[in-house]
Amino acid sequence: MKRPKVLEKGCPLCYPKNEKIIKENDLYRVILVDEIPGYVRLVMNEHYQEITDLEFNEYQKVYAELYKIERAMREFLKPDKVNVASLGNYVPHLHFHIIPRFKEDGWFPDSIWSEKKRDYEYQIEEKQIEKFIKRLKRKS
Numbered sequence: 001m002k003r004p005k006v007l008e009k010g011c012p013l014c015y016p017k018n019e020k021i022i023k024e025n026d027l028y029r030v031i032l033v034d035e036i037p038g039y040v041r042l043v044m045n046e047h048y049q050e051i052t053d054l055e056f057n058e059y060q061k062v063y064a065e066l067y068k069i070e071r072a073m074r075e076f077l078k079p080d081k082v083n084v085a086s087l088g089n090y091v092p093h094l095h096f097h098i099i100p101r102f103k104e105d106g107w108f109p110d111s112i113w114s115e116k117k118r119d120y121e122y123q124i125e126e127k128q129i130e131k132f133i134k135r136l137k138r139k140s
Contacts (some may be wrong), residue, residue, distance in 0.1 A: 008047040013093040016043075022136050027058055030069065030136060036112065037124040038077045038100045038132055040069060048094040051086070062096075069098050069136060076132040077124055083111070100124075 007014040020032040022040065033039040042065060048054060054062065070082050079100035086096045101108055102123075106116040 006046045006048075008093065011047055011091070011093050013043050013091055013095060014047050022133055027061055028065065030065070032133070033097075036099060036105075037122045037129055038073060038079075040098050040136070041095055042066060042069065042098065043095040044093065049088065049092045051094065053094065066096060066098065072132055072135040073098065073100050076128050076135065080108075085111070 019029070020034075021029050022032055023030040024045075026045065028042050028044050031041050031043060033041055042062065044054075044062075051059060051062075066084060070084065073079065073082055077100045080103045081101040083099040083101055084096060085099070086094065088094065099112060101112075102120070103109075104118070104120055105122075106112075106118055106120045107114050108117075110117070
């Protein structure tokens with residue numbers, strides 16, 4: 001039996017505005033975040049709070065997608081490190097931040113939510129971002 005779709009009134013991820021959706025299915029959507037070139041979020045379409053709220057097969061699909069995103073990010077954007085974070089303290093809706101990090105970026109080695117330490121100009125060309133997005137859109 002299929003579960004009813006659950007949305008939380010007032011949750012900005014249940015009722016998003018102006019998202020740049022790269023890929024979407026019944027379980028989640030992958031969106032491009034403008035803050036850092038190549039930064040994406042995987043957001044659950046329903047209002048789950050914790051990973052254990054998912055059925056095991058859903059969990060497997062989410063983590064398979066996170067793996068594909070990181071692989072494509074490493075291939076096309078060549079970051080020094082990839083941060084994958086799922087906090088939910090401010091917005092308790094299950095979502096993941098997948099962030100390409102560079103040793104000289106504005107926050108490194110701290111998180112991007114820390115105080116910025118320096119200015120940094122990203123060396124990622126638009127064609128690299130386009131190839132990265134094209135890979136994310138691929139099936140499988």
